[in-house]
Amino acid sequence: MLFLLRELGNTGDTQALELLRRAASSEDRDLRQAAALALGKLETAEVEQDLISLLQDSFRGTRAAAAEALIDRKDRGVLASTELSRDYLAAFVVSGQQLRDWAAVVRIGEAARLALELALKDDDPVVRREALQVKRVLDFKANLRRRRSSLGARLMRSRILRSLFGRGKR
Numbered sequence: 001m002l003f004l005l006r007e008l009g010n011t012g013d014t015q016a017l018e019l020l021r022r023a024a025s026s027e028d029r030d031l032r033q034a035a036a037l038a039l040g041k042l043e044t045a046e047v048e049q050d051l052i053s054l055l056q057d058s059f060r061g062t063r064a065a066a067a068e069a070l071i072d073r074k075d076r077g078v079l080a081s082t083e084l085s086r087d088y089l090a091a092f093v094v095s096g097q098q099l100r101d102w103a104a105v106v107r108i109g110e111a112a113r114l115a116l117e118l119a120l121k122d123d124d125p126v127v128r129r130e131a132l133q134v135k136r137v138l139d140f141k142a143n144l145r146r147r148r149s150s151l152g153a154r155l156m157r158s159r160i161l162r163s164l165f166g167r168g169k170r
Contacts, residue, residue: 002034008162009038021050029123036062040069048073048080055092055115058123063115064096091115097129102134103122106141113138 003025008016016038023035036054039047054066067089074086080082096100105112116138119131146162 002030003036005031005038008019008124009041012041012043014042014044014123017044017047021118024054024062026049029057029062032057032059033061036069040065040072045080052081052084056118056154058121059126060100060122060124061098062096063118065090067092067096085111087111092118095119095127098126100130102130104135105134106137109138112141126150 002161005020008033020035020038020042023031024039026032032054036051036057039050039054048070051066051069055063055070057063057066070079070081070084071086071093072091074084074089087108088111091105091108092115094104095112095115100160105116113135116131116135119127120135122128124133
């Protein structure tokens with residue numbers, strides 16, 4: 001069945017769309033992932049919304065396949081949705097691979113937070129545990145950034161420091 005779903009995508013035939021949509025809503029995560037891969041190969045505009053909704057799937061592989069297809073469409077300039085940034089989609093890809101690249105998620109930073117939140121609800125408990133650790137790193141970095149900016153603001157209250165650093169009256 002997985003092979004057949006992938007082959008339906010390779011045909012490029014939009015008549016397979018309804019079958020692929022059914023497979024994408026299956027309880028079987030491997031069927032959903034195969035459907036996402038196949039949907040990504042269809043060159044119709046109506047598939048885009050299906051791929052976007054698959055970003056909410058409970059299986060990392062399905063989310064990654066949908067995100068990869070959306071990145072491909074974005075790179076080719078045929079993605080109609082403008083609110084999906086490349087970093088946001090890339091976070092789904094790197095966190096959804098078999099060998100997850102959590103360091104890349106940390107490098108992406110805040111743009112990866114939504115993808116990380118979904119990974120916290122993944123089917124796989126290992127992915128959930130790893131995502132929690134990465135979320136803690138992102139939270140730590142965000143808190144550190146806030147502390148630095150508040151420290152700078154407090155230091156600039158001093159008239160002497162403002163004048164030394166060019167932000168005061170002369």
